[in-house]
Structure formats: structure tokens, C-alpha cells
Amino acid sequence: MQTPGPITPAYSPQAAERLASMADVTASDAALRRFLHGLPGVDAVGLEGRAATLGTRSIKTTAKAYAIDLAISMIDLTTLEGADTPGKVRALCAKGVNPDPTDRTTPKVAAICVYPDMVKTAKEALDGSGIHVASVATAFPAGRAALPVKLADTADAVAAGADEIDMVIDRGAFLSGRYMQVFEEIKAVKAACARPDGSAAHLKVIFENGELATYDNIRRVSWLSMLAGADFIKTSTGKVAVNATPPNTLLMLEAVRDFRDATGVQVGVKPAGGIRTTKDAIKYLVMVNETLGEQWLTPDWFRFGASSLLNDLLMQRQKLSTGRYSGPDYVTVD
Amino acid sequence: MAFEYAPAPESRSVVDIAPSYGLFIDGEFRPAEDGKVFKTVSPSSEEVLSEVAQAGQSDVDAAVRAARKAFEKWSALPGSERAKYLFRIARIIQERSRELAVLESLDNGKPIRESRDADLPLVAAHFFYYAGWADKLGHAGFGADPKPLGVAGQVIPWNFPLLMLAWKIAPALACGNTVVLKPAETTPLSALFFADICRQAGLPKGVVNILTGDGSTGAALVAHPDVNKVAFTGSTEVGKAIARTVAGTGKKLTLELGGKAANIVFEDAPIDQAVEGIVNGIFFNQGHVCCAGSRLLVQESVQDELLEALKRRMSTLRVGDPLDKNTDIGAINSAEQLARIKSLADSGEAEGAQRWAPACELPSTGYWFAPTLFTGVSQAHRIAREEIFGPVLSVLTFRTPAEAVEKANNTPYGLSAGIWTEKGSRILWMADKLRAGVVWANTFNKFDPTSPFGGYKESGFGREGGRHGLEAYLNV
Numbered sequence: 050m051q052t053p054g055p056i057t058p059a060y061s062p063q064a065a066e067r068l069a070s071m072a073d074v075t076a077s078d079a080a081l082r083r084f085l086h087g088l089p090g091v092d093a094v095g096l097e098g099r100a101a102t103l104g105t106r107s108i109k110t111t112a113k114a115y116a117i118d119l120a121i122s123m124i125d126l127t128t129l130e131g132a133d134t135p136g137k138v139r140a141l142c143a144k145g146v147n148p149d150p151t152d153r154t155t156p157k158v159a160a161i162c163v164y165p166d167m168v169k170t171a172k173e174a175l176d177g178s179g180i181h182v183a184s185v186a187t188a189f190p191a192g193r194a195a196l197p198v199k200l201a202d203t204a205d206a207v208a209a210g211a212d213e214i215d216m217v218i219d220r221g222a223f224l225s226g227r228y229m230q231v232f233e234e235i236k237a238v239k240a241a242c243a244r245p246d247g248s249a250a251h252l253k254v255i256f257e258n259g260e261l262a263t264y265d266n267i268r269r270v271s272w273l274s275m276l277a278g279a280d281f282i283k284t285s286t287g288k289v290a291v292n293a294t295p296p297n298t299l300l301m302l303e304a305v306r307d308f309r310d311a312t313g314v315q316v317g318v319k320p321a322g323g324i325r326t327t328k329d330a331i332k333y334l335v336m337v338n339e340t341l342g343e344q345w346l347t348p349d350w351f352r353f354g355a356s357s358l359l360n361d362l363l364m365q366r367q368k369l370s371t372g373r374y375s376g377p378d379y380v381t382v383d
Numbered sequence: 384m385a386f387e388y389a390p391a392p393e394s395r396s397v398v399d400i401a402p403s404y405g406l407f408i409d410g411e412f413r414p415a416e417d418g419k420v421f422k423t424v425s426p427s428s429e430e431v432l433s434e435v436a437q438a439g440q441s442d443v444d445a446a447v448r449a450a451r452k453a454f455e456k457w458s459a460l461p462g463s464e465r466a467k468y469l470f471r472i473a474r475i476i477q478e479r480s481r482e483l484a485v486l487e488s489l490d491n492g493k494p495i496r497e498s499r500d501a502d503l504p505l506v507a508a509h510f511f512y513y514a515g516w517a518d519k520l521g522h523a524g525f526g527a528d529p530k531p532l533g534v535a536g537q538v539i540p541w542n543f544p545l546l547m548l549a550w551k552i553a554p555a556l557a558c559g560n561t562v563v564l565k566p567a568e569t570t571p572l573s574a575l576f577f578a579d580i581c582r583q584a585g586l587p588k589g590v591v592n593i594l595t596g597d598g599s600t601g602a603a604l605v606a607h608p609d610v611n612k613v614a615f616t617g618s619t620e621v622g623k624a625i626a627r628t629v630a631g632t633g634k635k636l637t638l639e640l641g642g643k644a645a646n647i648v649f650e651d652a653p654i655d656q657a658v659e660g661i662v663n664g665i666f667f668n669q670g671h672v673c674c675a676g677s678r679l680l681v682q683e684s685v686q687d688e689l690l691e692a693l694k695r696r697m698s699t700l701r702v703g704d705p706l707d708k709n710t711d712i713g714a715i716n717s718a719e720q721l722a723r724i725k726s727l728a729d730s731g732e733a734e735g736a737q738r739w740a741p742a743c744e745l746p747s748t749g750y751w752f753a754p755t756l757f758t759g760v761s762q763a764h765r766i767a768r769e770e771i772f773g774p775v776l777s778v779l780t781f782r783t784p785a786e787a788v789e790k791a792n793n794t795p796y797g798l799s800a801g802i803w804t805e806k807g808s809r810i811l812w813m814a815d816k817l818r819a820g821v822v823w824a825n826t827f828n829k830f831d832p833t834s835p836f837g838g839y840k841e842s843g844f845g846r847e848g849g850r851h852g853l854e855a856y857l858n859v
Contacts, residue, residue: 090805092825095656105496107391107708115386303655338386339699346386 056309056344059280059316060251067314068276075276078229085228085273091264091300100295106335113331117366118156120330120358121148123348125183125319127162127356128383129190129287135170138163140383142174149363150381152370158359159348160213164189165206172210183213183253187238190257190286192217196234203241207250214242215253215283215354218270220260228273235277253281253319259291267297271304281317287354292322295332302340318345321354327365330358388701391708393495398485400572403434406442406595407578409449410588416441421597423571426492427705427714427749435571438594443563443603446592450534450561451609453589458531458559462518469514469556471584476507479580483573487545488705490572492714492750493668495706501667505830506549509848512832513553516853520558523850529857531559532635533611538601538625539574540617541567541716542671542772547616548574550847552591553832558856560612563592565604567617569717571595602628610634612856616673619770619796619841637845637855639673639837641770642798644819645791646676646827649784650685652803653825658692661776664801664827666700666712666754670774671720673842674799676827678760678767679778680787686780690758697754698741712774715750724752724773731757731766731777762793770796784809788816797839801827820846 057063074084108116126145128137142161149155160181161171171182184206188194194202203214216238222230235254242250254274258267274282282301285292298320305316318337324330330353337345345351360380367375403420405412414420419437424430438446457465476483483506484498493502521527535555539547544566555562566574578593594600598621605613606628615625616639629636646664648657664676681689705713715721732738736757745751752773760767760777767777781787791800800819802810814822820837823829830836835851837843845855 089652089654092653092656092805094826095653095659099656099659105500105708106388108388109391110389112387112389119386334386343385 085269122156124158168209181212184211187216190288254279283319287322293320319352407593438596449589466517473510494710509549513557517557535612536610541570544570545573638843640843646801649804798842
């Protein structure tokens with residue numbers, strides 16, 4: 050497939066025109082089903098083998114230093130707990146702005162990710178820092194609510210100042226084959242991300258790969274979400290047993306690559322849940338590098354949804370600069 | 384700023400290569416009787432690694448004599464006792480795997496990622512597997528108490544030096560034979576380290592003998608009248624010469640020779656994984672693989688899409704220092720092999736096929752060849768018929784499954800084939816019709832000691848691996 054003209058970011062107004070070229074495949078439930086089922090299959094053994102091989106890359110010295118700083122700058126530092134309080138969120142925001150108080154050259158994180166009712170607190174705490182506020186929405190994490198509730202949830206977070214919305218798809222609808230319903234719901238949430246001034250919060254679409262179960266499903270839902278206008282596609286909520294894995298993320302990277310080749314629209318990818326160590330994070334960056342290339346190696350196009358990852362990155366960063374391993378008491382708890 | 388991987392070399396200090404090595408005969412290292420030696424170089428740097436003895440006729444005689452003498456006691460041991468030695472060898476190989484992997488990459492030129500993650504684990508697995516058979520030979524389907532053959536003369540190639548040694552020695556010893564093995568001229572070192580492992584394992588003297596040397600040593604070994612079994616892996620040309628030598632002598636013979644495997648991609652294939660399989664099929668071990676998927680047969684309806692994806696993927700292959708852990712493609716094993724690859728690739732261009740290779744900088748010393756793709760190849764081209772044994776892929780197309788089978792089988796060889804389709808019934812239909820010893824479905828170049836491996840037609844005869852592999856070393 051040839052890239053049709055210049056690359057358009059998924060969040061730009063021109064992306065919708067580009068997607069119009071694919072309108073025939075989303076014209077009806079039957080057309081959408083035919084298209085999704087016509088995508089090339091995924092061989093699980095081969096996919097997992099490729100991800101494992103990329104995981105053997107040895108990233109040392111200067112490359113490691115580069116990767117650690119890049120990974121820090123790509124983190125959506127997350128707290129999604131029932132016990133979240135304004136105090137906890139403000140502390141996390143302070144950590145995001147200045148991850149390592151002993152080393153001011155440490156990059157700041159990309160975003161702070163919270164529940165909608167904490168958006169206002171986070172927005173105030175991050176004022177002027179350049180760090181985005183991301184909010185989960187649409188009855189996260191199960192997504193089991195009526196559409197008007199999901200849209201109100203989204204609009205509320207946007208009104209409170211969220212820069213990014215992380216929505217969950219209706220896995221029940223997807224697994225029962227109601228693809229058009231999932232497609233329309235993503236479009237409706239995307240519309241709810243619009244602000245009165247004409248701008249819009251960026252939309253991340255969470256698949257919950259662990260519940261979709263098969264790689265064929267993950268490829269299909271990737272295309273479905275991108276066709277519906279997703280700015281980012283995201284592996285999981287972090288709330289189920291299987292979250293981001295190297296193979297399911299690699300598959301999504303292949304999907305955004307193929308989607309850009311087909312439409313010219315560039316979409317970002319966010320693995321979330323279960324990425325806790327520097328070693329893991331570097332494996333993901335290697336996958337991005339060798340599947341998509343450097344155009345995706347920025348916080349605009351690749352994010353890590355994580356909480357404990359940051360401290361491991363900071364400890365490895367200190368090790369690189371001092372030559373010694375520190376310990377958990379030499380990085381802040383949040 | 385791009386994500387550039389800093390050099391990540393595996394340490395050479397884990398392996399201690401002596402300046403010279405003798406022949407391993409009757410449990411001792413000794414120089415060749417006529418004192419002849421030759422040098423072995425690292426193909427990635429042309430650095431001389433060591434000097435090894437060139438075995439002559441009298442050394443072959445001495446080695447066969449030692450093996451014959453050891454045979455009496457070794458074959459009389461209960462299988463469970465032979466198994467203990469084999470299990471011990473397997474464990475020592477695992478313990479010394481890092482050292483052996485570095486050694487193999489130095490002497491052969493293959494990337495450390497492959498010697499570490501493919502060669503060495505398979506070597507150990509092969510010894511473990513046949514160790515398990517040693518006391519169960521009566522249940523292998525060759526009679527209640529099958530007997531060994533005697534002395535096995537084994538000649539192995541340079542592409543997987545230690546793995547081919549394992550394929551030869553493990554079943555031979557498990558069945559109660561003793562062996563004289565000749566490693567390839569360009570890659571003698573890992574076999575000599577294996578000799579040391581035999582000593583470390585306390586293997587009785589003379590059960591394994593290693594003779595280094597060139598083709599003349601191999602010829603003397605296979606022609607030796609007191610050898611009962613000849614096993615050879617290598618070129619079809621040499622295999623035919625050995626068959627002529629052995630004819631009429633009563634020696635049992637197995638040959639594992641060349642190949643020109645078809646890797647067949649249907650329009651309903653899992654494309655991303657097929658691309659990985661094609662890359663793994665032809666660029667694994669620099670294409671120095673007898674079962675390499677050197678002919679890509681792609682269905683015309685997906686040709687453009689597949690070739691674009693393949694070229695994109697080939698552009699990410701990292702060619703260079705075999706000891707760098709991030710290297711995908713290492714050095715060509717010898718100047719001679721490099722010349723052969725170059726001449727066949729040139730014939731591809733001369734005969735009208737289109738040549739493509741990604742931009743890649745090759746090191747200035749050593750023997751190197753960039754991963755290369757030829758499109759517009761027809762069945763009549765030399766690059767579609769002759770084994771190149773290098774990182775060169777010939778792309779042909781087909782329209783229907785029947786045409787795919789016809790083209791795949793239209794070769795004097797028949798070692799392996801690959802099928803890529805999501806349709807299970809088509810896999811079974813194709814596998815039934817392909818005349819190849821191994822047929823992989825939705826994967827390629829996957830090896831396992833439990834699975835028999837061997838060829839049809841000019842790819843040889845006899846099977847190595849699995850229960851079938853025992854037959855070659857039993858008097859049945």
C-alpha cells in the first residue's frame with residue numbers, strides 16, 4: 050500500500066476528510082463486518098515469537114540513557130483508585146512535574162491520568178507545567194452504562210479541563226459482533242470531546258485486550274477504532290488479569306502502521322498495565338523503533354500507562370549517572 | 384534524535400582459545416603424525432583464531448582403531464549407563480553454553496543472538512533427547528534388542544558446527560556406537576571444545592574421536608575399511624562422491640545434502656508473520672542453512688503488498704559484528720563461499736531478474752554480503768534452481784494451489800518447504816503433495832530433537848532426529 054499524500058495526525062481537522070475515503074467500509078453493519086473479517090489473520094505463535102525476539106535487543110550505555118529519558122517523557126502517570134483524594138492527586142502531579150528532585154535534568158512526564166472527578170484538582174496542580182491531564186471516562190473500567198451516561202461522563206471531564214479522554218469500548222457489544230454499535234459509540238464519545246472553542250480533547254480508545262482474548266479480535270478492534278476517529282489506541286485498563294503484553298502491543302503497532310499506509314492518518318499507541326520495569330519499557334520502545342520508526346518515538350504518539358514504572362526508570366537513571374544503584378528510599382513514593 | 388543502539392558486544396573473555404590444537408584420539412590430544420597444521424580464521428575480521436592439526440591417513444587409522452577398541456565395552460554397557468554419560472554431556476553443554484556460543488560466533492561468523500538462542504539450546508536438547516532413548520531402544524520399533532553398528536565415521540559442515548555434531552554424535556552414542564567425527568575445515572574449534580567436554584564428562588577413551596582437516600581427511604575417513612557407518616551433512620556434490628566410495632562396501636550411509644526450499648505464501652496468509660517467516664527462512668544464519676527458504680513463492684494477488692512489507696522489514700535487519708547482541712546477520716563463513724554467493728547473485732542479474740538490497744554499510748574487513756532479494760525470477764534462472772547458501776532470496780509467483788505445488792516440487796532437491804495460509808485444510812492438502820522431508824506450516828526453520836529431519840531426491844536420504852534418527856545407528 051502506498052501512503053496517500055502527506056501524513057495527517059488523527060487529532061487534526063483534516064483527518065476526518067482522510068477517513069472519508071474509507072466511508073464505504075463503515076457505511077453499514079454488513080460492510081464493516083466484511084471489512085474487519087477480511088483483514089489478514091494473525092498467527093499467534095509467529096506474533097509472540099517476533100515480540101520475544103525484539104525483547105532480546107541489548108540496549109546499553111548511551112542508548113539506554115536515551116531510552117530512559119524518552120520513556121519518562123512518555124508516561125501517563127496514573128492513579129485510578131477508589132481511595133484517590135485531592136491530596137493524593139496533587140502529590141502525583143508534583144511528582145510528574147519534577148520526577149527526581151535530586152536531578153533537575155530529569156524530563157517531566159507526558160500526562161497525569163485520573164478519574165473525571167479529579168480532573169479539576171489535577172488541572173490546577175499542573176497549571177503552567179505543560180503536562181496534560183488525561184481522564185478516564187465512559188464508565189471506566191467496565192464500560193457497562195447507557196450511552197447518555199458515558200457521554201455525560203466524557204463531557205464532564207472535558208468541561209473540567211481534561212486534555213485527553215481515555216474511553217473504554219463496549220467489549221460485550223464487540224464480542225457479540227455488534228461492531229457498528231461499538232463504532233458509533235466511539236464516534237459519539239469523540240464528538241463529546243469537543244470544546245466550545247472548537248478545539249477538542251484527544252481521544253484514547255481502550256480495548257481491554259485481556260477480555261477480547263484473540264489476536265484477530267485485537268487487529269479488528271484496532272481498525273474499527275481508528276476508522277471511528279481514535280487519536281490513540283490503548284491496550285487495557287490495568288484492571289483485569291491480562292493487560293499490555295509485548296505481543297498485543299506489537300500487533301497494535303502493526304495496525305497503526307498499516308492504517309497510516311492506507312489512509313495517511315497517524316494514530317498513537319498506549320500500552321497500559323503491567324509495565325513496571327525499565328527493562329520492560331525499553332522492550333516496548335524497541336518494538337516501536339523497529340516497527341514504526343522514529344516518527345512514533347515521541348510522547349505525541351506513544352505513551353506508557355503506568356504508575357510504578359516511573360520510580361524504576363528513575364533508579365536506573367541514577368545508576369547510569371552515578372554508577373551505583375540507589376534504592377527505593379532515594380526516589381519519592383509519589 | 385533517532386534511537387541508535389549503542390554497541391552491545393558479548394565479552395570474548397568468556398572463551399579461552401589456545402594458540403594450537405591437536406587431534407582428539409583415544410581420549411588424548413595429539414599432533415598429526417606428519418605434523419601438518421592449518422589455521423582457522425574468524426570470518427568477521429579475518430583474524431587467525433588458532434592453528435589446528437591436519438589429520439592424514441595414519442591419523443585416520445589411529446582414530447578408527449581407537450574407536451574400534453572402545454566399541455567393545457561401550458556397546459556392552461547397559462543403555463542406562465550410556466544415558467548417564469549423555470545426560471552429563473548435555474548438562475555440561477548447558478553450563479558452558481555462553482562460552483560455546485561465543486566460540487561458535489567467532490569461528491563461524493554467525494550472530495551471537497542465534498548461537499546463544501538457537502544453536503546452543505538445540506545442541507543441549509539433542510543430547511538430552513537421545514540420552515532418554517539409550518535405555519529404551521527395545522521400544523523404538525526396531526526389535527526387542529537392536530544392536531549398534533560399530534564405528535561411525537561422521538563428516539559435518541561449517542554452517543552449524545556444534546549443532547551438526549550433536550545431530551551426529553548424540554544418536555550414535557545412545558545406540559552404542561563409537562565415533563570418529565571430522566568437523567569442517569573452516570569451523571574446527573567447537574568440535575575440539577566438545578572433545579574437552581567428553582573428557583570432563585569422563586566419557587571412556589576412544590568413544591568419541593575428533594579429527595580436524597580438509598576434504599582429504601573426510602575422504603580418508605569415509606573410505607576407511609573398518610568404518611561401519613558413514614554419516615555426512617554437506618553439499619550434494621560431495622555427498623555423491625561419498626555414495627560412490629561407500630557403494631558395495633556394506634557400510635550403512637545417511638546423507639543430508641543441499642536444498643532449494645519453497646516458502647509458499649497464499650493470499651489468505653497472516654501477512655506480518657509470513658514476512659517474519661520469510662526473513663527467518665532465508666536470512667537466519669546468513670542463509671547458510673540447507674533447509675533455507677530460498678525460493679519465495681507468493682500468490683500473485685498479494686505479491687505487491689507482501690514484497691513491500693518484506694522490503695520494509697529487510698531494511699531493519701542489522702548486519703555486522705557477530706558478537707554484538709543486536710546483530711541480525713553476521714559474516715559469510717569464508718572467502719570461497721562469499722565468491723560463490725557473489726557469482727550466483729551476478730548470474731541472477733545477468734539472466735534478467737531484478738536485484739534489491741536495503742541500504743546497509745558492510746564492515747571493511749571480513750566476508751560480508753548484504754541481505755538481497757531478487758524479483759522477476761523464473762524457474763529457468765540459476766538462482767531459482769541452484770543452492771546459493773547465502774542471504775539471497777529468489778521471488779517467484781503462482782496463481783493457484785496446484786501451480787504452487789508444481790513449482791515447489793520442480794527442483795532436484797527436496798529438503799523442506801513452508802506453507803503460509805490461515806486455511807487449515809489447504810495446509811494438509813499441500814503438505815500431502817509437497818515432496819520435501821520437512822513441511823512447515825505458518826512457521827519456518829523450527830527445529831526440535833524429537834522431529835525427524837532429512838531429504839527427498841538430491842537432498843539425501845536417512846533421517847536425523849526423533850525415533851527415526853535411531854534407525855541410522857542401529858543394525859536393522
